[in-house]
Amino acid sequence: MDELPADEKRSRAPVRRRGREPGGPRAHRFKVSFNDAELAIIEAAADRENQALASWVGQASLAVATELVVPVSADAKVVLQELIRSRGQLRRVGNNLNQVAYALNAEGEVTNAQISAVLALVNETVRHVDEATLQVMRERRPRS
Secondary structure: OOOOOHHHHHHOOOOEOOOOOOOOOOOOOOOOOOOHHHHHHHHHHHHHOOEOHHHHHHHHHHHHHOOOOOOOOHHHHHHHHHHHHHHHHHHHHHHHHHHHHHHHHHOOOOOHHHHHHHHHHHHHHHHHHHHHHHHHHHHOOOOO
């Protein structure tokens, strides 16, 4: 086996391994098979987390099985990002509505244009949230 140059040996971080569980030693083993493309994806994910390959596979599968993590498609990520963005927009709209209410209570002067602008923003934001919510609902798999 070829030795790595000394400077490359030092630059690699040690690989993190899965910690011991209070339930005792992990005596049950099984074989998992991947094709070359799948293995490359799994190896890249384990490398990103600085974990040994078997450790990453074990931790990821337990997280999904115990529903600590729910896998989502790439499309669902985009939809979730839209929901997060819309939530922030709704927060800002709520602030605008509070300003309109304050102006009405303090001065009694709010123009129809101001009210129309706030309502248009509310309608647009609610439409975005509705669309994203429907998309998530379509992709959601039923629990068995």
